[in-house]
Amino acid sequence: MNSAPSSVRSILSLDGQEIQFHDGETIYQVARRARREVPTLCYDERLEAFGACRLCVVEVEGMRTPVASCTTKAAPGMKVRTTSPSIEKHRRTLLELVVSENRQVEVNPLRGYASQELTTLADRYRARNGRFQGKQSGRSHRQDDNPFILRDYDLCISCYRCVRVCAEQEGDYAISVRNRGFATQITTEFDHKLKDSACTFCGQCVQTCPTGALADKKAMRAADAPGEIRKTRTICPYCGVGCSVDLMTKGDRLVGVQPAMDGPANQGALCIKGQFAFDFVQHEDRLKHPLIRQPDGTFKEASWEEALDVAAEGFRQVLRKQGRRAVYGIASGRAPHEAAYTMQKFIRAGFGTHYIDNCSRA
Amino acid sequence: MSNPLADMAKPDVIFCIGTNMTECHPVAATGLKKAIARGASLVVADPRRTRLAEMADVYLPIRVGSDVALLLAMAHVIEREGLIDRAFIENRTEGWEEWRRHLKAFSPEWASAICQVPPVDIERAALLYGRGKPSGIYYTLGITEHICGVDNVQSLCNLALMTGNLGVEGGGINPMRGQNNIQGCGDCGAETFVFPGSVRIDDAAARDKFAQAYQRPDLDLGQPMTKVTALQECGKSIHAMLIDGENTVVSDPDRIHCEHALKSLEHLVVIEIFMTETARLAHVVLPATAWAETEGVATNTERRVQRLRAAVPPPGVAKPDWWIISQIARRLDVPGFEYESAGDVFDELCSLSPTYGGLSWERVSRESLNWPVPTPDHPGTPMLHVGEFTNGRGKFRVLGYRDPAEVIDSEYPVWLTTGRRLQSYHTRTQTGRASGIDYLLSEESLEIHPQDAVAWGFRDGDWAKVTSRRGSVKIKVRATERSPRGTVFASFSFADVPVNNLTGSGYDPTTHTAELKVCAVRIEKSSG
Ligand code: SF4
Ligand code: SF4
Ligand code: FES
Numbered sequence: 048m049n050s051a052p053s054s055v056r057s058i059l060s061l062d063g064q065e066i067q068f069h070d071g072e073t074i075y076q077v078a079r080r081a082r083r084e085v086p087t088l089c090y091d092e093r094l095e096a097f098g099a100c101r102l103c104v105v106e107v108e109g110m111r112t113p114v115a116s117c118t119t120k121a122a123p124g125m126k127v128r129t130t131s132p133s134i135e136k137h138r139r140t141l142l143e144l145v146v147s148e149n150r151q152v153e154v155n156p157l158r159g160y161a162s163q164e165l166t167t168l169a170d171r172y173r174a175r176n177g178r179f180q181g182k183q184s185g186r187s188h189r190q191d192d193n194p195f196i197l198r199d200y201d202l203c204i205s206c207y208r209c210v211r212v213c214a215e216q217e218g219d220y221a222i223s224v225r226n227r228g229f230a231t232q233i234t235t236e237f238d239h240k241l242k243d244s245a246c247t248f249c250g251q252c253v254q255t256c257p258t259g260a261l262a263d264k265k266a267m268r269a270a271d272a273p274g275e276i277r278k279t280r281t282i283c284p285y286c287g288v289g290c291s292v293d294l295m296t297k298g299d300r301l302v303g304v305q306p307a308m309d310g311p312a313n314q315g316a317l318c319i320k321g322q323f324a325f326d327f328v329q330h331e332d333r334l335k336h337p338l339i340r341q342p343d344g345t346f347k348e349a350s351w352e353e354a355l356d357v358a359a360e361g362f363r364q365v366l367r368k369q370g371r372r373a374v375y376g377i378a379s380g381r382a383p384h385e386a387a388y389t390m391q392k393f394i395r396a397g398f399g400t401h402y403i404d405n406c407s408r409a
Numbered sequence: 410m411s412n413p414l415a416d417m418a419k420p421d422v423i424f425c426i427g428t429n430m431t432e433c434h435p436v437a438a439t440g441l442k443k444a445i446a447r448g449a450s451l452v453v454a455d456p457r458r459t460r461l462a463e464m465a466d467v468y469l470p471i472r473v474g475s476d477v478a479l480l481l482a483m484a485h486v487i488e489r490e491g492l493i494d495r496a497f498i499e500n501r502t503e504g505w506e507e508w509r510r511h512l513k514a515f516s517p518e519w520a521s522a523i524c525q526v527p528p529v530d531i532e533r534a535a536l537l538y539g540r541g542k543p544s545g546i547y548y549t550l551g552i553t554e555h556i557c558g559v560d561n562v563q564s565l566c567n568l569a570l571m572t573g574n575l576g577v578e579g580g581g582i583n584p585m586r587g588q589n590n591i592q593g594c595g596d597c598g599a600e601t602f603v604f605p606g607s608v609r610i611d612d613a614a615a616r617d618k619f620a621q622a623y624q625r626p627d628l629d630l631g632q633p634m635t636k637v638t639a640l641q642e643c644g645k646s647i648h649a650m651l652i653d654g655e656n657t658v659v660s661d662p663d664r665i666h667c668e669h670a671l672k673s674l675e676h677l678v679v680i681e682i683f684m685t686e687t688a689r690l691a692h693v694v695l696p697a698t699a700w701a702e703t704e705g706v707a708t709n710t711e712r713r714v715q716r717l718r719a720a721v722p723p724p725g726v727a728k729p730d731w732w733i734i735s736q737i738a739r740r741l742d743v744p745g746f747e748y749e750s751a752g753d754v755f756d757e758l759c760s761l762s763p764t765y766g767g768l769s770w771e772r773v774s775r776e777s778l779n780w781p782v783p784t785p786d787h788p789g790t791p792m793l794h795v796g797e798f799t800n801g802r803g804k805f806r807v808l809g810y811r812d813p814a815e816v817i818d819s820e821y822p823v824w825l826t827t828g829r830r831l832q833s834y835h836t837r838t839q840t841g842r843a844s845g846i847d848y849l850l851s852e853e854s855l856e857i858h859p860q861d862a863v864a865w866g867f868r869d870g871d872w873a874k875v876t877s878r879r880g881s882v883k884i885k886v887r888a889t890e891r892s893p894r895g896t897v898f899a900s901f902s903f904a905d906v907p908v909n910n911l912t913g914s915g916y917d918p919t920t921h922t923a924e925l926k927v928c929a930v931r932i933e934k935s936s937g
Contacts, residue, residue, distance in 0.1 A: 194845030218442030242849065247831060249435065265845065279720035282707055284700035284839070287586030288414065288436045289709025294701055294720040301701055301721045311777055312414050312709055318435035319831060324843035325701070328721070332683050332842060334696035335725025346694065351726060351736070358693040359740030361676030365649040366741075375639045375647045378599035379654035379730075380591030382697075383705025383717055385754040386730030387590070387599035389746070390653050393734050395598075396623035397743040401610050402647075404601045404636035405594045406655045 057123035062130070074116035074127055075103055083129045086138055086168050088145070089206040090117050091161075091255050093308075093315055094215050100145075100206055102138055102168070105129050113137065135172075142174035145204050154202065154259035156276060157266040157295065160305045160315075164257035165204065191240045195248050195264055195323050198241075202260035209252035209261055216316060219245050250322035254306055254315070265323055266295060266303030274298040280307060283321035284381065288312055290321050301328055362397075371398040378405040411581035412545065413779065413791040414711045418443040419579030422541025424452045424534075426476060426565070427551020427926075431460040432831040434549070434585045434710075441547070450541070452534045454479055455551065456826055457856075457898055458891045467534045470893050471524040473826045474813035474927040477557055480564035481810065482520035482528075483535040485512045487571060492539030494573025501803055502570050508805035523810060539572055543580035550587060551828070554925040556814045558917040563806040570803045576794040586710040587829075593708035596765070596780070597758060601633035606762030622761055624744045635921035640666070644673030651737070652679045653730055654697065656838055658686040659904050661923070663879055663913030680733050683838050686904060696727040703729050704751040706773055708780070711791070714768060715777045813927040814915025817895075821877065821929035824896040827908055828926075840902075853906040854887040856898040857932075862888040865932060874935035875899075877928050880910035883935050897932065901925075 056067050061081055068077045073096060078085050088100040096117040104113035108126035113134060116127075128134070146152055146169050154162055169175050191198055214220050241248070253261045274297040283290040291310025295303040304325045308315040337354030338346040349357075365373050374397075378390040387405070394403040417423075417440030430438040438461070445451055445464060453465035456473045471479050487493060488509055498505050517528035517535075524531070538544045546569060552561045565582050574580035586592045598605035608615040611631040620628040639647050640661070650671070661667045671677055671690045679691035682699045702723040708714050731754050735746040748754050752770035759765040767782040778789030794803075817824055830850060840846050855873055857865075867873065867886045875882055875897075884899060884906050892898050901908045915924045 192848075194848050215446075217439055218446065247431075247435065248849070277720070279718050280716075281701065281718045281720070282589065282709075282715050284589050286434050287588060287591060287710035288434050289589065289707065289711075289713060289715055290436050291715070294718075296720045299721050311713060311715075312711065313436050316436045316439055319846075319849075320840060321436075324840045324846060326844055327839040327842035328699050328701045329724070330683075330842040333699070333724045333727070334681060334684060334688075334694065335727065336696060337726075338694040338696075340692050351728070354693055354695060355733075355736045355740060358678045358695065359737050361678065361692060362649050362651075362737070362741060365676055369646075369648045372646060373648040375634070375636075375642075375650045376599075377636055377639075377650065377652045377655050377657065378594055378597075380588035380594045381700075382594075382654050382730050383590060383703060383707055383751070384593045384597050384758060385705050385751045386653055386697075386734070387594040387597035388605065388754055388758045389731045389734040389738075389748075390651070391597060391599040391605070392623065392745070393651065393738050393743065395604075395619060395628060396625050396745060397738055397741060399625045399627045400629055401601050401631075401633050402639065403599055404634075404639065405591065405599050406588070406636075406657075 057121075059121055059123065059125040059127060061127050068121045072121050074105060074107075074114075074119050074121050074125075077121050078105070078116060078127070078129050085116055085129055086171070087117060088164060088168070088204065088257050089208060091208050091212065094208065094211045094255075097207060097211065100141070100204075102141055104134060104137065106131060106134060139172045139174055142169055142172045146174050148204065149202055149258065151202060154262075155267065155270045157270055157303060158197075158253075158259035158262035159256055160254040160308070161208075161257045162259035162262065191242075193241050193248070193264075195250070195319075196241060196253055197262040197264045197267065199260050199262060202258045204258055204260075206257060208255040208257065212251045212255045217247070217249055217251055219247060219249075248319040248323065250306075250317055250319070251315075263303055265326070269297055269300060269302035272297045272300060272302065276302070278305070283317065285320040285324070290317055292317065292321060294325075301325060366398070372400055372402070374398050374400075374402060376403040378403065380406050410583040410585070410711045411575060411793045412579070412583055412711075413713075414440060414709075416545065416579050416581070416792075417441050417547075418447070420444055420449055420541065420543055420545035421579065422450045422452065422537050422544040423547065424454075424538050424544060425461055425465075425547045426454040427561075428547055428549035428585060429455070429457070429459045429461065429551070429828055430547065430549070430585065433587070433829050435831065437585060437710075450537050452537055454534070456824075456893055456896055457828075458893070467530055467537060469524070469526045469530055469534055471526055473824050473896060474555055474557075474924075475520075475524040475810070476552060476555070476561045477564050477808065478515075478520040478523040478810040479526075479531060480561070480568060481512065481515040482517045482531050483538060484508075484564075484568055484571065485515045486517060486532055486535035487539040487568070488512050490536065490539060492536070493571045497573030498571065501798065502805060503802040504805035504807070505571075507807055508567065508571075511807045538568065541574075543577045544572065544574050545580050545583060546574070547583045547585060549585045551926055553584070553917075553920075553922050555922075555927065556915040556917050556924045557811050558922045559919045560808045560811070563808055566803070567805055570805060575803065576792065576796060578792070581792070581794075584710070589709070590707040592710060592712065593706065593714075596708055596762070601635055604761075605758055606764045608763070619761070622745075636661075637916055637921040637923065640670040643670035648674060649676040650674055650678070651734070652677070652687060652691075653734070654681055656685040656687050658690070659901065659907065659909065661909060661913075664907050664909045665880055666913070678737070680730055682727070683842070685838055695733050696725060697733060698723040698727045698729050702727070705729075706751075706755050706770075712779045713777050714765070714773055714780060714782075716773050814924050815878070815927065815929045817929045821931050822895075823930050823932055825875065825877065825911060825928050825930045826896060826898050826926050827901055827912060828898065830900050830902065853884060853899055853903040853908070855884045855932075856887055856889045856892045858892045858894045858896075859888040859890065861892075861894055861897075862886065866934065872935040874933045875911060875930050876933070877911040877930045879913060882906055882908060882910050884908075897930070
């Protein structure tokens with residue numbers, strides 16, 4: 048994480064415009080605030096800046112060579128140019144190099160939250176033609192049969208975002224790096240399956256990977272399904288942390304979950320349950336129709352009218368025969384407020400008692 | 410939680426007790442890991458050597474159910490060493506002198522015999538907590554699921570009060586709530602002791618307000634009945650039940666008793682998304698919409714009220730819970746159930762709850778705030794107890810240690826404790842149906858210490874029969890140093906290994922929370 052800006056304010060010049068900044072801010076952060084489109088690949092604002100890809104370089108007056116804006120702190124009086132023909136040329140060359148290393152630039156957006164970053168930049172800089180064709184770093188790890196995370200290392204550009212998110216955000220250190228340069232390879236300890244590492248399958252590496260080299264296998268099952276990906280903001284259904292997520296749907300199908308980077312409780316983090324355990328929702332076991340138990344113990348499908356009548360009648364009978372203290376309600380800690388509220392109102396308004404409770408005692 | 414989740418990265422000293430946070434609240438645990446990376450100290454008290462325990466500066470593997478003894482001794486050391494916050498005690502608390510005198514008797518040596526950890530470690534933990542500026546306390550069900558659950562929580566409050574760790578950034582007493590909306594469920598009054606807004610049912614003014622709002626002049630003043638009592642009363646005074654989305658049979662302690670209770674009802678209606686073990690016992694099962702299909706609101710463990718949104722249509726004719734409940738109510742001529750949307754229901758809640766007074770469907774759809782939010786322009790309350798307590802002064806509660814409801818003896822010589830695992834949730838009605846989860850966790854196992862395994866003649870994967878005074882289960886054995894010697898662990902997630910046949914030895918007398926964390930068992934070989 049970058050150090051929190053303090054209240055001290057100074058001024059620098061950004062492309063000729065005077066901009067105020069807080070002590071501790073980097074040039075990149077100032078430029079972002081001023082809506083400059085500085086390209087990045089190894090940057091994730093939740094992580095310690097790393098300065099590896101050098102796409103974010105800017106010119107600073109008085110310095111001989113361009114500097115990486117993500118790692119350079121803003122200073123009073125600094126004169127910064129975020130773009131110039133030579134900077135743009137430099138960025139394009141870098142991107143061409145990166146692209147040429149890659150088997151594939153265009154990847155399915157279902158792969159992960161950041162998976163389109165390289166594609167988008169390659170298009171913006173028209174860097175798709177392969178001047179450095181043939182050189183490839185990394186290799187795929189297809190023998191890892193885990194059902195959650197695809198490790199397609201042919202697409203890896205060694206930005207280390209996965210390694211850093213695992214260490215800095217998760218504190219798990221499950222991913223490591225072997226070798227350097229073109230032979231660099233992202234892997235786990237001893238190159239084993241993720242299952243045999245410290246990995247908890249939180250999916251953080253998948254969501255920060257800018258090339259789709261690490262990808263969400265479960266979401267990818269819907270890669271060929273027709274329709275646009277739609278996203279709906281909601282909250283994870285499992286524990287009390289209340290992480291914000293975006294549900295990904297194609298038509299009526301729930302295809303996956305991505306963390307909300309601005310989620311107040313999670314800031315982009317999730318655990319295995321929030322990330323990968325979404326598909327109970329459209330499981331074939333779901334109850335689809337009201338059911339009424341028959342005298343022989345089996346259940347019969349019924350219409351809402353019929354089932355609600357039977358449900359209400361049973362309470363009416365008990366109320367008549369045994370009085371209002373014979374009815375009890377149990378609410379769920381999993382259902383929303385509206386369920387809990389109507390449950391307690393049903394008991395309090397319906398019977399005048401407080402015979403209502405929930406599962407927090409168990 | 411008294412403090413916001415964002416505070417988790419801020420304490421100087423973190424004291425975790427009875428919380429397996431890296432597995433049960435993983436994303437919250439990342440905050441603590443950051444605090445540690447930044448140099449914060451961690452004290453962990455837990456019978457099991459959890460991941461959190463491995464990260465601790467001081468780890469106290471206390472015997473299950475001995476928390477109060479540990480906390481008394483820590484208070485003793487803090488008082489003896491003068492690590493108290495005098496100004497805080499004087500300005501904001503009462504009962505200090507009595508508490509201080511009471512503490513004298515509870516030395517680390519005394520606690521050591523009960524907790525089975527060395528006195529010097531208790532001393533170190535106390536010094537760390539007492540010196541931290543600030544020190545934050547985090548706990549989960551490991552504290553509350555005991556017959557002395559209330560005493561456990563009070564003991565933690567006492568520690569925070571004497572050191573002035575309330576109402577400060579990074580401090581506080583922070584229970585991590587288990588389920589996504591268990592906090593909200595209580596906020597809504599779906600709890601026998603309170604009305605919506607957490608106002609107690611023996612508050613006459615509140616009773617009158619709700620009697621009027623609900624057109625129910627005969628609404629009881631007081632007279633709660635907990636679920637535990639209700640289950641005991643099934644077939645006696647309770648004859649009908651409406652259960653909304655709770656798999657009572659698998660999640661509650663003492664399954665055999667629970668099944669029997671539900672079967673003796675004249676009328677049982679269950680609202681569910683799957684045919685659970687509980688739904689099977691119902692006379693009528695009504696299909697509800699699930700998460701991702703339902704518009705609504707939920708409150709997380711830091712009291713943050715957040716919007717849930719629907720993204721896909723429900724299967725068949727499934728309907729939102731509020732609609733189903735309202736339809737039953739209308740058929741019974743109960744007034745006030747003419748809702749047309751989730752928003753109508755939520756707005757009514759806000760109009761009746763003092764803590765939600767400033768919220769509305771429109772506002773929660775725009776922003777998420779921590780309650781209390783008393784007025785429409787109120788920014789929410791991320792931290793409680795700043796400057797003052799709502800009920801006046803913070804009270805020191807003089808309390809002592811009690812044994813668990815059940816202690817080991819020659820017939821049942823092993824402690825059993827229960828909990829959750831990272832990959833599965835509760836009774837697995839949901840995670841069990843999410844593809845891939847089985848790859849990591851396909852069956853339940855009984856965790857026993859490797860030396861116990863040798864002593865009892867087990868190898869990994871052998872079948873064991875575990876018996877308590879209430880029942881027995883067959884379960885595969887797994888040797889692991891996560892379990893201390895003489896204590897075994899299992900989760901209650903798998904219906905085919907009904908660990909809650911064993912638990913349920915007793916309940917906290919005030920809250921009726923079941924003592925799921927401790928019971929005495931016997932372990933024998935089994936053929937599987
Ligand atoms: S796998 Fe992805 S995130 Fe990791 S180094 Fe390679 S490109 Fe970067
Ligand atoms: S993603 Fe994990 S930590 Fe976050 S709310 Fe869901 S279950 Fe809890
Ligand atoms: S983004 Fe600055 S060097 Fe990569």
